[in-house]
Amino acid sequence: xxxxxxNELKFDKESLAAIKDIRRRSNLxxxxxxxxxxxxxxxxxLGNGLLKSSYNISQADFEALAQAMQSLPVILxxxxxxxxxxxQLYHSGNEREFWVGVENGCGVQ
Amino acid sequence: MAVVFNKYIIGFFLIFSSFIVxxxxxxxxxxxxxxxxxxxxxxxxxKAAENIIDSCEKMEENIVIPRSSVLxxxxxxxxxxxxxxxxxxxxxxxxxxxxxxxxxxxxxxxxTTAKHYDREAGEALPYTEEKLYGSAWREFRIKxxxxxxxxxxxxxLENIVELKKPFNLHKTLGExxxx
Numbered sequence: 590x591x592x593x594x595x596n597e598l599k600f601d602k603e604s605l606a607a608i609k610d611i612r613r614r615s616n617l618x619x620x621x622x623x624x625x626x627x628x629x630x631x632x633x634x635l636g637n638g639l640l641k642s643s644y645n646i647s648q649a650d651f652e653a654l655a656q657a658m659q660s661l662p663v664i665l666x667x668x669x670x671x672x673x674x675x676x677q678l679y680h681s682g683n684e685r686e687f688w689v690g691v692e693n694g695c696g697v698q
Numbered sequence: 699m700a701v702v703f704n705k706y707i708i709g710f711f712l713i714f715s716s717f718i719v720x721x722x723x724x725x726x727x728x729x730x731x732x733x734x735x736x737x738x739x740x741x742x743x744x745k746a747a748e749n750i751i752d753s754c755e756k757m758e759e760n761i762v763i764p765r766s767s768v769l770x771x772x773x774x775x776x777x778x779x780x781x782x783x784x785x786x787x788x789x790x791x792x793x794x795x796x797x798x799x800x801x802x803x804x805x806x807x808x809x810t811t812a813k814h815y816d817r818e819a820g821e822a823l824p825y826t827e828e829k830l831y832g833s834a835w836r837e838f839r840i841k842x843x844x845x846x847x848x849x850x851x852x853x854x855l856e857n858i859v860e861l862k863k864p865f866n867l868h869k870t871l872g873e874x875x876x877x
Contacts (some may be wrong), residue, residue, distance in 0.1 A: 607833070614829045626808070662800065663748040668830060671787075675836040678783045685877075689868070 591642075593690070595646045598683045600624045607676050612636055614672075617657055625653035646687065656693020738809040740822055743804035747797045754793035758864035762873050766863075771854045777847050778806045779876045781855050784844035785839070786867040793864050802830060 600608070600646055612634060621631040629634060630650040673692035677685050768778065805825040812819035844852070855861060871877045 605806070607836075610833050615824070658817070658844065663751050664744070664798075664830075665824060672833050672836070674783060675833070675840060678779065678840060689778055693868070 593651070593686060594648050595644075595683050595686055595690070598644045598646060598687055599642065600644075600684065601680075603679060604676060604684055604688075607672050607688075608633060609636070610672055611669050614668055615661060617661065617669065620657035620660050621653060624656050625650065628653055631652050646690070649693055651690045654691065658691075658694060716817070729817075732766050732811060732819060733815060734806040737821065738817075740804045740808040740819075743797075743801040747794070747801035750797040754790055754864050757793065758866050760788075761853065761860070761865040763860050763865050763870045765856075766875055767858050768855070768874065771846070771851055773851055773855075775876055777851070778874060780840065780843045781847065781852070782867060782876070784840050784871060785861045785868075786865060787840070788805070789862060789864045792862070801825075802827075807827065 606632050615623050618631065618634040621628065621634055628650050630653065631672050633644065658669070660688070661669070670692050673688045676688040677692070680688060763782075773781065802825070805822040806827070808822045809826070812822075812835045868877075
């Protein structure tokens with residue numbers, strides 16, 4: 590599985606709502622903060638601080654996310670994976686790549 | 699006379715109190731058994747749901763829909779993408795069958811049993827309806843988009859045997875040149 594970095598990622602309203610949905614539905618942010626306390630992706634899912642206009646997400650971020658997803662109970666992981674897939678279908682470019690990463694930990698293309 | 703009467707009252711009080719203690723003890727035991735039964739049902743359903751999700755995911759891992767399967771259907775790339783997302787989800791749901799539904803029901807039964815006895819159903823708290831179905835509207839959007847595709851094309855897609863079973867969505871999107 591190939592990991593990718595994403596630069597200058599900007600979220601639209603739809604993506605932001607989905608991120609909030611994921612925050613509400615799982616303790617993904619807690620798991621992420623244990624694995625990578627200061628990572629960009631941890632901050633996105635923790636939702637602390639002001640929202641930045643764009644994000645740079647590294648391979649290490651996606652690897653941490655993959656690890657956190659694996660630690661989630663299977664059923665909750667499926668719920669998040671479904672949300673990520675729905676986002677993939679309605680986004681393109683970097684934003685789609687981000688949601689593929691949320692589902693798989695790394696981009697698979 | 700008064701002393702004997704007092705002895706009777708005290709005796710009666712002691713017997714009555716011990717009945718209350720026994721009754722309360724029995725009631726607590728009964729509650730524990732009920733809670734334990736509901737928890738067991740929940741945990742069994744959770745295990746069954748997790749097993750089926752795992753096995754369906756493993757099943758789809760190496761299955762890629764070949765280009766030749768959809769070549770004859772005149773679809774735009776966007777319609778093909780919508781179809782693959784929709785049919786992949788449907789195939790997963792079919793593969794998981796009623797196990798996931800049974801799990802949702804048992805989580806709800808466990809929570810309501812706990813509520814009745816004024817207890818916590820900690821293990822079932824992450825699995826409330828809001829958490830599990832909160833984004834159901836997004837699934838309906840995909841379904842609506844899929845049903846916006848011409849009926850004859852949908853029928854042709856739904857007749858493809860490979861699309862009825864779980865398949866690897868991302869590898870298929872790559873294989874068919876969608877992404």
